[in-house]
Amino acid sequence: MxxxxxxxxxxxxxxxxxxxxxxxxxxxxxxxxxxxxxxxxxxxxxxxxxxxxxxxxxxxxxxxxxxxxxxxxxxxxxxxxxxxxxxxxxxxxxxxxxxxxxxxxxxxxxxxxxxxxxxxxxxxxxxxxxxxxxxxxxxxxxxxxxxxxxxxxxxxxxxxxxxxxxxxxxxxxxVDLTMYHPGKKLSPAAAKLRKRLAPTGEVVIGYVGRIAPEKQVERLRALHGLNGVRVAIVGDGPSVSSVKRELAGIPVTWLGKLGGEELAAAYAAFDVFVHTGTEETFGQTLQEAHAAGLPVVAPRAGGPIDLVDHGTNGFLFEANNESQLRAFVEALTIDPELRARMGEAGRRTVLGKSxxxxxxxxxxxxxxxxxxxxxxxxxxxxxxxxxxxxxxxxxx
CATH class of the missing domain: 3.40.50.2000 (Glycogen Phosphorylase B;)
Structure with missing residues (x-):
């Protein structure tokens, strides 16, 4: 047929x-x-x-x-x-x-x-x-x-x-393997955004997705007090006000809703991608992050279980264990070689998934x-x- x-x-x-x-x-x-x-x-x-x-x-x-x-x-x-x-x-x-x-x-x-x-x-x-x-x-x-x-x-x-x-x-x-690509880190748009997010060379922890109860973005509060870290959040939704209250005291840049090349530049400006929700049937943003060459930290629940090979292209923390979330992000923050190795593995993970x-x-x-x-x-x-x-x- x-x-x-x-x-x-x-x-x-x-x-x-x-x-x-x-x-x-x-x-x-x-x-x-x-x-x-x-x-x-x-x-x-x-x-x-x-x-x-x-x-x-x-x-x-x-x-x-x-x-x-x-x-x-x-x-x-x-x-x-x-x-x-x-x-x-x-x-x-x-x-x-x-x-x-x-x-x-x-x-x-x-x-x-x-x-x-x-x-x-x-x-x-x-x-x-x-x-x-x-x-x-x-x-x-x-x-x-x-x-x-x-x-x-x-x-x-x-x-x-x-x-x-x-x-x-x-x-x-x-996943769009051309739109989301490690080479985008060298683009003028990514460089400009990177300078805004990390003016003194901080490690940028990124999140992309709706800001809604089911996404549990407030879990990023676990990163409070981590040295040399900036958080960047892409997305919008009904929980923005409550999440902002939960993340008070953490250096966060709210980028709002992005798409196309702007979203690709955002991924390129990140160093680590963190996903927080436990109710994802798949987890498309994790694939986009992997395509962009980023290590991923996500809950050991739902779709991320299939997308993240723990210890190879990222880390899986136990659901509701915010201390473990913090520990994995900290490990990636202090070890640029680990970030690079896991990022490369992430890119290999999605090759063939056009x-x-x-x-x-x-x-x-x-x-x-x-x-x-x-x-x-x-x-x-x-x-x-x-x-x-x-x-x-x-x-x-």
Whole structure:
């Protein structure tokens, strides 16, 4: 099958910028380059009408904690029915994705669901015991309807298997190996920013990501009192004020939201990259830091477990152990040779993880799912079982 028709139903899209949006954009860029056809269905929040030459359809949404949440709407079924895709790609499916999967099942269209947001982890972090169980029941209910679920990490795979998801494969994320490159340290933009961040040659500890409760950026308070260290934070979000209070007394430069070459220059100006949150299903910023040639310090939880080879390209600290976080950062601060060695190892880690290669793998998953569906739907009983797959079932 040379050319595919793909309906991407995403719970997030431009102008909202996050991991879901970024990966969807990369997939659309690849599909366009390879000559496939696609549409995008996303929550109404000021999204463009086209992207990469493909039509973007916005459906009604409500705002929840600064995020638009797409609502089930008859328009979704009609859009899928009219487009007649070969496959429906549900990105981080919730209400909108669940409806799309159900519609695709009724229409006999293959479905691939991308597990990307640890909703249950958020409930667990907030000590919402019953809500955690409910969240996993919802995750299972949604993903049971899809013919294939793609998970980004070994931890996510294990979590999904534990709740009974069986049609499961691993699919990671790519990284721009040209945009994020050790050679960017020599660029005028990086040199200028470096002078601003470390005017007297301090070691720069960088963080990139949303400033939100689930990112736990306040853990950087563990660096209080470290000599010769400056902290640089890239990102914005609802927790900026509270994090600033927690980091009082630490020399911090807040760089705000950055993208493109500005973000690449920021990575190039860092000496060490620190990730703080324990709820990452993947950890794209860690890959970007590795591509830029930086050693990474991150929690031994979720996606970072697969990305950081402890003692080789960075360090993994035990979740909630801020003393260990401090010790690892200090070790890198006082040893430039260790930083260089781990940075080089980090770059080697991501070689071969281009977005082109990762998206080619995704198309292979599309094709295998379409082929399997063609066999499964050859009889009436197979179609009935496919419809039944969407029906809610008790969590195991």
């Amino acid at each position: 040379l050319n595919l028709r793909v309906a991407i139903v995403s719970e997030s899209f431009l102008p909202t910028v996050n991991g879901v949006t970024n990966s969807v954009r990369k997939v659309l860029d690849y599909l366009s380059t390879e000559g496939h056809e696609a549409i995008v269905i996303c929550p109404s929040a000021g999204a463009p009408t086209t992207y990469a030459g493909f039509t973007v359809h916005s459906v009604p949404a409500l705002a929840y904690r600064q995020f638009p949440v797409g609502l089930p709407n008859p328009q979704v079924h009609k859009l899928i029915s009219d487009f007649r895709p070969d496959v429906v790609h549900a990105a981080a499916p919730f209400l909108l994705g669940a409806q799309a999967i159900a519609s695709a099942n009724r229409l006999g269209i293959a479905t691939v669901a991308i597990f990307q947001t640890d909703v249950a982890g958020y409930a667990r972090r907030n000590h919402l015991g019953p809500a955690t169980k409910l969240a996993w029941r919802i995750v299972r209910w949604i993903h049971d309807g899809a013919e294939l679920t793609l998970a980004p990490s070994s931890t996510a795979m294990a979590d999904l298997r534990a709740i009974g998801i069986t049609r499961l494969e691993r699919w990671g994320r790519g 977005w082109e290669g990762i998206c080619a793998q995704l198309v292979e998953h599309y094709q295998s799912t379409i082929a399997a569906g063609a066999v499964d739907t050859s009889g009436v009983s197979a179609q009935v079982s496919k419809e039944a797959a969407y029906e809610p079932t008790p969590a195991r």
